[in-house]
Amino acid sequence: MPPRFVADCMLGRLAKWLRALGFDVLYHPFADDHEVVAWARERGAVVLTRDTGFPDPPDICIISIRDDHVEEQLGQLVREAALDLAEARPLTRCTVCNQVLVSAARDEVWDRVPPFVYLTQESYARCPDCGRVYWEGSHAFRMRERLARLSKSAEAARRRR
Numbered sequence: 192m193p194p195r196f197v198a199d200c201m202l203g204r205l206a207k208w209l210r211a212l213g214f215d216v217l218y219h220p221f222a223d224d225h226e227v228v229a230w231a232r233e234r235g236a237v238v239l240t241r242d243t244g245f246p247d248p249p250d251i252c253i254i255s256i257r258d259d260h261v262e263e264q265l266g267q268l269v270r271e272a273a274l275d276l277a278e279a280r281p282l283t284r285c286t287v288c289n290q291v292l293v294s295a296a297r298d299e300v301w302d303r304v305p306p307f308v309y310l311t312q313e314s315y316a317r318c319p320d321c322g323r324v325y326w327e328g329s330h331a332f333r334m335r336e337r338l339a340r341l342s343k344s345a346e347a348a349r350r351r352r
């Protein structure tokens with residue numbers, strides 16, 4: 192089972208990226224430290240924080256994120272949080288609300304995708320919560336490329352240790 196995460200309010204971009212890769216990340220832009228800790232406890236999740244003064248209760252794993260760049264941040268999670276990028280499942284989770292996507296037929300989503308997409312894409316995924324529609328477009332392709340690069344450099348860093 193991949194680790195689950197709760198991200199503090201300063202890590203919205205990282206939360207979005209982790210979700211885009213299919214990982215479970217609870218994130219709310221207005222959550223305070225106490226809420227973040229409570230959620231982590233409830234879900235057995237790892238806390239990701241950018242705040243060096245974050246509380247450090249003994250029963251929770253807290254990872255203090257050091258870098259500003261998402262790729263470096265993911266690298267840190269590979270090294271310190273047992274995040275395995277081989278377990279990434281791109282396009283399986285809503286980047287906005289963290290729900291697992293369900294597959295959707297083309298005719299269900301025709302009014303929510305651009306005409307060109309409708310004409311060229313067969314399969315879609317839909318968020319059961321917010322209704323957002325996802326498909327294998329060029330952004331998904333770029334994301335997979337970036338993921339492949341990231342996995343390679345994370346693997347190299349692991350071997351160097």
Ligand SMILES: [Zn+2]
Pocket residue numbers: 285286287288289290318319320321322323
């Ligand atoms: Zn959603």
